[in-house]
Amino acid sequence: MNLDAIRERFGGAIGEVTVFRGETSLTVDRDSIASLCKALRDEEALAFDFLSDLCGVDRHPASPRFLVVYHLFSTRHGHRLRVKVPLGGEDPVIDSVVPVWETADWHERECFDLFGIRFRNHPDLRRILMPEDFEGHPLRKDFPLEGTAKP
Amino acid sequence: MSAETLSLNLGPQHPSTHGVLRVVLELDGETVVSARPDIGFLHRGIEKLAENRTYHQIIVLTDRLDYLAAHSNNLAYVMAVEKLMAIDVPRRAQYVRAALAELQRIASHLFWLGTHAHDLGAMTPLFYALREREALMDIFESLAGSRLTPSFLRIGGLAADIDDGFVEAVRSFTDTFQARVDEYETLLTENPIWKYRTKGVGVLDASDCIRLGISGPMLRGAGQALDLRKAQPYCCYDEFHFEIPVGTQGDVYDRYLVRIREMRESARIARQAVEGLPEGGWTVPGSPAVFPAKGDLKQDITAVIRHFGLVMEGFKPPVGEVYHAIESPRGELGFYIVSDGESRPLRLKVRPPSFVNLQGLVKMVRGRLLADVVAVIGAVDIVLAEVDR
Numbered sequence: 001m002n003l004d005a006i007r008e009r010f011g012g013a014i015g016e017v018t019v020f021r022g023e024t025s026l027t028v029d030r031d032s033i034a035s036l037c038k039a040l041r042d043e044e045a046l047a048f049d050f051l052s053d054l055c056g057v058d059r060h061p062a063s064p065r066f067l068v069v070y071h072l073f074s075t076r077h078g079h080r081l082r083v084k085v086p087l088g089g090e091d092p093v094i095d096s097v098v099p100v101w102e103t104a105d106w107h108e109r110e111c112f113d114l115f116g117i118r119f120r121n122h123p124d125l126r127r128i129l130m131p132e133d134f135e136g137h138p139l140r141k142d143f144p145l146e147g148t149a150k151p
Numbered sequence: 152m153s154a155e156t157l158s159l160n161l162g163p164q165h166p167s168t169h170g171v172l173r174v175v176l177e178l179d180g181e182t183v184v185s186a187r188p189d190i191g192f193l194h195r196g197i198e199k200l201a202e203n204r205t206y207h208q209i210i211v212l213t214d215r216l217d218y219l220a221a222h223s224n225n226l227a228y229v230m231a232v233e234k235l236m237a238i239d240v241p242r243r244a245q246y247v248r249a250a251l252a253e254l255q256r257i258a259s260h261l262f263w264l265g266t267h268a269h270d271l272g273a274m275t276p277l278f279y280a281l282r283e284r285e286a287l288m289d290i291f292e293s294l295a296g297s298r299l300t301p302s303f304l305r306i307g308g309l310a311a312d313i314d315d316g317f318v319e320a321v322r323s324f325t326d327t328f329q330a331r332v333d334e335y336e337t338l339l340t341e342n343p344i345w346k347y348r349t350k351g352v353g354v355l356d357a358s359d360c361i362r363l364g365i366s367g368p369m370l371r372g373a374g375q376a377l378d379l380r381k382a383q384p385y386c387c388y389d390e391f392h393f394e395i396p397v398g399t400q401g402d403v404y405d406r407y408l409v410r411i412r413e414m415r416e417s418a419r420i421a422r423q424a425v426e427g428l429p430e431g432g433w434t435v436p437g438s439p440a441v442f443p444a445k446g447d448l449k450q451d452i453t454a455v456i457r458h459f460g461l462v463m464e465g466f467k468p469p470v471g472e473v474y475h476a477i478e479s480p481r482g483e484l485g486f487y488i489v490s491d492g493e494s495r496p497l498r499l500k501v502r503p504p505s506f507v508n509l510q511g512l513v514k515m516v517r518g519r520l521l522a523d524v525v526a527v528i529g530a531v532d533i534v535l536a537e538v539d540r
Binding site: 020021023025049050051052053055057058059069071073075078080082101102103105106107114127128129130131138139143145 | 190191194196198199200203234235237361362363364365375377382383471472473474476483485487489491497498500502506507510539540
């Protein structure tokens with residue numbers, strides 16, 4: 001898997017590229033995520049046509065607080081890639097990738113539901129696992145594990 | 152013709168939704184105008200719980216995800232942790248894991264077959280399918296002590312070595328199983344009512360599936376031969392001979408055929424695994440993540456201390472993140488673990504195939520009859536415990 005073409009095209013938007021246990025991770029600026037994902041899907045040599053998973057990570061109290069993590073798979077080449085986007089705790093908003101992979105719809109709703117990360121241009125951004133009138137976002141680190149009081 | 156449509160709640164308490172799935176259907180007569188799945192009724196916060204458990208304690212949580220294929224969940228999870236810890240699992244343990252994973256796939260497919268056929272009005276297959284599943288549950292019980300939630304895997308290998316009884320039981324099961332599958336096929340494959348209810352229903356082609364992230368028998372039923380056991384072999388799957396069954400139409404009938412053939416292939420793999428079972432260890436005694444042998448606890452104080460430490464504190468993996476996916480009976484089952492170097496994961500994310508595959512429901516039932524919704528839900532083969540986590 002050769003990421004040079006992508007790195008050249010997106011230049012400064014792509015931060016560090018790390019390899020751990022044979023898995024490649026790419027850290028990307030939030031503003032380029034939609035166009036980068038489209039390029040990763042459409043570039044012949046990469047062809048990441050399958051979004052395996054999309055999820056949030058809360059690193060509270062570290063900063064930037066949130067990560068949105070994309071796990072990509074290419075059904076044609078059989079390779080995988082992880083894309084990570086850091087988001088600040090104050091304003092966790094990022095572009096939706098539903099136009100690139102339809103499957104992102106429910107994943108992004110789940111991420112919104114459990115972390116409170118908002119996805120711009122999502123067709124139907126509402127809670128999915130928790131009840132609609134639920135307050136708070138349970139997978140945030142400052143949300144208690146047990147108890148009945150509202151956080 | 153009236154311009155009004157009728158809203159109908161299918162579930163959450165409905166026998167054909169296989170658990171607590173609620174689908175809000177907009178109906179024009181008997182035709183589905185739109186469907187809105189409503190999930191989350193079985194959400195138990197397993198990912199949140201996992202952040203507050205040591206790596207060993209999480210194994211039993213994974214059983215409670217896809218409880219029809221608990222062993223597959225154990226496998227995907229422990230393999231992700233082993234990747235994080237860079238542990239090489241002995242070949243004997245890998246063969247046993249593969250054999251169990253395939254028996255579990257058969258058990259899961261049998262339950263699917265029985266309930267799916269029952270949903271569509273065929274009562275008999277349920278009794279036949281559960282008869283064989285019972286034999287498999289007995290094998291799990293004799294090995295692990297429990298039927299539905301075996302938790303037989305440990306980080307680094309198995310909970311215990313297998314005994315001769317296991318090999319014999321797998322032999323005797325696989326000896327007769329192909330003939331049993333013939334029996335199921337006699338009941339359904341050429342049955343005109345079955346074909347009428349399933350052919351051309353719930354069609355999704357391969358490119359639709361890939362866009363929607365759908366994997367497993369649904370994707371293969373649409374003609375795409377993608378199976379992680381071949382694409383990214385784990386547990387020595389590259390040493391076994393087996394085929395990947397594929398369909399052509401991507402309808403409910405092809406998903407049925409794919410799963411039926413998969414059961415036959417799984418029986419072949421399980422047989423190869425027990426026949427070729429390598430000698431040797433079944434765990435990695437030296438690893439900091441592995442419990443000392445039970446026998447040592449009576450004689451060796453350092454073993455007692457280590458055991459105590461693992462129970463109370465757990466072990467600390469390096470800082471890093473891994474994603475490991477296996478081919479579960481329902482598709483790509485992945486675990487994403489983020490470690491900050493502490494004894495509990497910073498984040499554990501399950502990639503549940505049922506959750507992703509269920510998303511295809513909206514597209515599959517639009518414009519179809521209400522009765523087809525039941526056929527389509529059955530053919531997705533969801534487990535709500537995994538959808539909702």
